[in-house]
Amino acid sequence: MASAWFPRPLRLPDAHLPRSLDHEPTCRTCGTSWPCETATEHLSPGRCSCGSVSYWEKHGPRRWHVGPRCYTSTDLLAQAAKEAHEYHQAHPHYPPSHYYPPKPARRRRQKPPYRHTPGGPGDVAPGTWCWVRPGGLHPGWGDIHHLAMLTAPGTDRCEVWVYLDSTVHRVRPSLLILDVSALGIPRDGRGRRRLPDWAGWTVARHLDHRAPQVAQPVTEPAEQQALFADETMPDLRFTRRDL
Ligand SMILES: [Zn+2]
Ligand SMILES: [Zn+2]
Secondary structure, eight states, X not given: OOOOOOOOOOOOOGGGSBSOOSSSOBBTTTOSBSSOHHHHHHEEEEEOTTSOEEEXXXXXXXXXXXXXXXXOHHHHHHHHHHHHHHHHHHSOOOOOGGGSOOOOOOOBOOOOOOOXXXXXXXXXXXXXXXXXXXXXXXXXXXXXXXXXEEEEOOSSOEEEEETTTOBEEEEOGXXXXXXXXXXXXXXXXXXXXXXXXXXXXXXXXXXXXXXXHHTOOOOOOHHHHHHHHOSSOTTHHHHHHHO
């Protein structure tokens, strides 16, 4: 019934701290070289990048560096600043809205009456809901994704109607991705959608996918007809071998 009780691991007692961290530190109590027998239980040895021995406390934050200090407080500060900078680069935060330049005047429209749900790759038409990636709009609209309706797809620029303020923009199709929630893909019992690969395509890729199908009709090569119309057929075998 009574569960076994274990005491929390004890930290290194202060009595067995080193007297100083010279090249040969000694224990305060034992007088022997540090770490003494008691201190060894609580320490895990390591090695500093400068080559000298260091000890890390097993159950605590303390560390000991044997030998002269290999860094200054300036080094520590520079290292901390570097880490903070790297973290900031990896996790950027966007400035507040008043940072952005004013939005230029744009014509506004009512919500377009189009309605289109893509059913496969390349199936983009007016009425498709998509997201405008940051950089697709004027900087005044901010550095966030904007929900927009595709009103006129084009290979150079697509016309979109931005849901936020009902303005109309012309955006490069490589900066538009389809809105997954508008694809009409049902959720399973766990509330997840099994998305097809083309759900993450940009509109530019959808248009590229559609383009070869439009250019399907292949005309007969005129060279062949001219070849058979020729009665002499002087170099036919040579020509075939070349082909
Ligand atoms: Zn000791
Ligand atoms: Zn060091």
